[in-house]
Amino acid sequence: MAIDQAPAPAQQASAQEIARTVTVLGLESSCDDSAAAIVRLHGDGSAQVLAERVIGQNEAHAPFGGVVPEIAARGHAERMDTLAAEVLAEAELSVSELDAVAATAGPGLIGGVMAALMTAKGLALGAGLPLIAVNHLEGHALSPRLTEPLAFPWLLLLVSGGHTQLLVVEGVGRMTRLGSTIDDAAGEAFDKSAKIMGLGFPGGPAVEAIAREAADPGRFPLPRMLAKDKSCDFSFAGLKTAVKRSWDALEAPTPEDRADLAAAAQAAIARHLCERAGRAMAIFSERFADLDRPLPLVVAGGVAANAAVRTGLEAACAEHGFRLIAPPMKYCTDNAAMIALAGAERLRLGLTDPLDAPARARWPLDEHSAANAPATGAGRKGPKA
Ligand code: KG4
Numbered sequence: 001m002a003i004d005q006a007p008a009p010a011q012q013a014s015a016q017e018i019a020r021t022v023t024v025l026g027l028e029s030s031c032d033d034s035a036a037a038i039v040r041l042h043g044d045g046s047a048q049v050l051a052e053r054v055i056g057q058n059e060a061h062a063p064f065g066g067v068v069p070e071i072a073a074r075g076h077a078e079r080m081d082t083l084a085a086e087v088l089a090e091a092e093l094s095v096s097e098l099d100a101v102a103a104t105a106g107p108g109l110i111g112g113v114m115a116a117l118m119t120a121k122g123l124a125l126g127a128g129l130p131l132i133a134v135n136h137l138e139g140h141a142l143s144p145r146l147t148e149p150l151a152f153p154w155l156l157l158l159v160s161g162g163h164t165q166l167l168v169v170e171g172v173g174r175m176t177r178l179g180s181t182i183d184d185a186a187g188e189a190f191d192k193s194a195k196i197m198g199l200g201f202p203g204g205p206a207v208e209a210i211a212r213e214a215a216d217p218g219r220f221p222l223p224r225m226l227a228k229d230k231s232c233d234f235s236f237a238g239l240k241t242a243v244k245r246s247w248d249a250l251e252a253p254t255p256e257d258r259a260d261l262a263a264a265a266q267a268a269i270a271r272h273l274c275e276r277a278g279r280a281m282a283i284f285s286e287r288f289a290d291l292d293r294p295l296p297l298v299v300a301g302g303v304a305a306n307a308a309v310r311t312g313l314e315a316a317c318a319e320h321g322f323r324l325i326a327p328p329m330k331y332c333t334d335n336a337a338m339i340a341l342a343g344a345e346r347l348r349l350g351l352t353d354p355l356d357a358p359a360r361a362r363w364p365l366d367e368h369s370a371a372n373a374p375a376t377g378a379g380r381k382g383p384k385a
């Protein structure tokens with residue numbers, strides 16, 4: 001397994017600089033949430049969210065059963081400047097009182113990514129502030145530090161509608177990917193199963209609610225994904241096909257059928273996530289054998305809200321000597337506080353970006369692993385990775 005060879009970015013800034021208290025505005029628009037937040041990172045590593053706003057777009061995308069990029073981009077473009085003004089007003093700060101402006105610069109839906117990044121560039125240029133182009137995945141990876149000064153390293157399971165990854169987080173800019181999805185993301189598996197069964201969008205909460213009513217959750221045998229593959233990668237496309245086949249085989253599906261199939265799909269997704277997370281925990285344990293136990297497993301992304309997934313992860317953690325850390329849901333799902341925090345951490349390390357920093361649809365967090373698995377494109381190790 002490849003170990004990130006990048007030099008520690010901390011070497012680029014003085015100790016005094018790293019301990020400086022900084023206040024950063026963060027903007028996020030990479031998927032279907034438009035968000036702005038102001039975070040103050042104190043010298044002792046504790047973070048204070050001074051103001052935060054998130055506007056979702058579920059109603060706009062619900063008729064399509066998934067996020068429509070053009071609709072998402074327009075929504076973000078209409079809201080970003082107002083959101084930035086609102087959080088500044090709430091924090092009672094003017095732009096010139098900030099230390100930097102951070103925005104997600106990728107990966108994500110490119111039209112949407114541009115909305116936050118361009119707004120951030122305009123504010124940074126106008127106020128003469130540094131710009132920080134944040135990798136959205138690094139935002140998720142650092143999100144537990146919004147609520148507790150968690151010490152590096154930790155293992156991260158990121159499970160959202162756009163991403164499914166297992167990452168070793170050793171520091172800011174120092175992350176190694178152990179596994180990722182080779183097709184759909186875990187949230188997509190919930191969303192697509194829900195769509196097949198005529199449930200609403202987003203599908204995850206709908207599947208979870210209906211699954212609670214299942215009389216016979218074991219009635220539909222669904223496949224174990226990548227059963228023979230010993231990596232930490234994920235695959236959900238086969239499950240979606242199996243759910244469709246089971247649903248289509250029902251002549252006139254009843255609410256009971258739907259509840260049983262939803263429970264089966266949820267159990268299959270949870271089992272797959274926990275099995276792969278267990279494998280990653282074994283790798284992490286070996287690599288950090290001298291660290292005190294329990295070791296930290298952080299779960300982030302919308303799917304972290306799912307009780308079956310959490311219960312399964314708790315059991316896997318108990319088995320492998322880990323403790324499960326789930327940031328509050330508002331920091332598990334897409335938000336700008338995590339982008340502001342990543343920006344603040346980067347600023348203190350001297351890692352700022354030029355005003356021509358590009359918006360990137362694809363941006364693997366772990367450039368080293370990406371270089372070793374260069375098939376970053378469609379299909380295997382594609383955009384969802
Ligand atoms: O992190 P998130 O809010 O947005 C991104 O995709 O970036 O994640 C949204 C995903 C959707 O696919 C949604 O169906 C799923 O998280 N989700 C859930 C639950 N709540 C949200 N999946 C399973 N169970 C839930 N309770």
Ligand code: ZN
Nearest residue numbers: 140160333334
């Ligand atoms: Zn996300």
